[in-house]
Amino acid sequence: MTSNKGVHASLRRSGGLLAVVVFLLSMTCGLPATASAEDSGATDMYRMYNPNSGEHFYTADGNERDSLRAAGWRYEGVGWVAPVHSNTPVYRLYNPNASDHHYTMNAAEKDSLVASGWNYEGIGWYSSDTNRSLPVYRQYNPHARSGSHNYTLNGNEAANLVSQGWRDEGVAWYAVGGASPAPAEPTPAPNPAPAPTPGKQITPGAYCKKSEAGQQGTAYGKIYTCAYRPGNKIPHWYPA
Template sequence: MKFRSFLLSTIILGSLVVTNATVLAEEIGSSTSETTEVNQMNEVQTTETSASVLTQTTEAVSTTDTVTDTSATNEMATNETAASETPTNENPETAEEITNQLTDGQTITHTHQADLSEFTNGVMARSARVANTSQQAFIDSIASSAQSLANENDLYASVMIAQAIVESGWGKSTLSAAPNYNLFGIKGNYQGQSVTMPTSEYVNGQWITVNAAFRKYPSYKESLQDNAKVLKTTSFQSGVYYYSGAWKSNTKSYKDATAWLTGRYATAPNYGSTLNSVIETYNLTQYDTAKVSTSPMYRLYNRHTGEHLYTLNAGEKDYLPKVGWKYEGIAWQAPNSGQPVYRMYNPYSGDHHYTMAQSEINFLKPLGWRYEGLSFYSGGSKPIYRLFNPNEKTGTHHYTLSASERDFLTPLGWKYEGIGFYGY
């Protein structure tokens, strides 16, 4: 596959016990993710190269991408072939040079030279998929960092992960593997750390093999950070960002982002479709949904007063059973941020009440209720139902994630008051 060489400037970058009330088994949702099986190549040869020397008046940092050549055939999941790595300067005419001018004045040259047929013709063959634990292991090793960086930078984690797969040949190149962790072949040093490796450069009209210093990162995260910086800060005109068409806020889906990268990040006409194939085959869009940090909301029951207590405090959860309370499990998962839910306490009845409404807090205080402050946060898509029992003096309010528990209690005299808040 031949690439056109061109130059650009760049930037670096969860049981209610009321008679026979139902347990909370259904109250705790769980999510599963399926790993799509894929077809594995018998042979993978990765070669690291970098093209061209760029003369700049500003600091120049070159990048080299992994070259991957494969012949794809069906193989069993347990028969994984290790990739061989040999620095070479063969077929130098396939190299393309793209320089990014960052808004901080730094320049980074991205040399894309990957053979995309590995990902379009072999790995992506739907008719002959086989499980590959090493490939999933690579995805797992970068997914968390990619997801966090994508959320911070208005980018698609799916696209970031797919690029890392394509650019580094599944992290099997010497440069991208431990202890170097350089996924995108960026030259120079990182906090004074570098690794010297052979690379091909175009000097005085011909290709030669030279030893060059490449950035050595402490982990994949820092390498992903550099690439995210390129996508966010490359600009050749004040206020105009070269890769803005790949940002989440400017697109409807990841496919819009990969289409924008085609002809810009890499000139290969099938670059976007290759990334799409990788994203679809490995279900990488699961990482585009922001990961929400949650904490378990513990539920306890006092058989003497009939009250249910809800708390995030593990210490409170462990102490109360020692003084007569029954621990009933996790009522739901509460987000660690969102809309605040406050806790009120009635020292005369020993009852607790939870509300998001300041007006309710203001109403209860003159009646003798004590304000105990923030209890937890409301957020998510699962409704927490609120019920009221007018026949009781304590434990008058009940909160549950279970619709069946809600429906069981109403015929027993409980009044359904609607959705109190939300959780996970």
């Protein structure tokens, strides 16, 4: 027969173990779920074109876009929409010898280009880690010195370039939103026709009739007025 002291000791041990279990369960249940590194936010990727070099340039920076437009680049609209952040950065590089940019998710490719003399300009944007429905395709023009790569969401554009001799280099990265063209540039208003020059053709400085005093005439595209001047009894054509 178990003594009361033994029962109490057993209960104390069981109670202590139960308290530990309850504590651990409460800690586990309180842990937040592991969050994805891909933010829910998104950013437009602006597509620019240099008509002199043939290069396409891509940036999420509106100020950089506007600066390039002021320098003569053409704004072609939003090329795609990228996540604000993810586990997959897209690196931006610049070739100072060819004045050309290149973009890649491949860190080894980035390091190889830097070793070859390219400038590393940091992370340009991010690729989606979760969305695989919007691939951005990469094509390469083996005959171009500048603007040798093109990146597009448009499969038809990619196929058309490949049919013209560009090389299909597969998927460059993934977007979270589609493209949208640049708004149409407003058509400048036609220059208004020059207003007709008032009055008849006259000879500057010549006499005019008293009945013409106050009237205007023209000569060599300028306007003159028939007027009296101090000391003149007869009006003359003077500049208006």
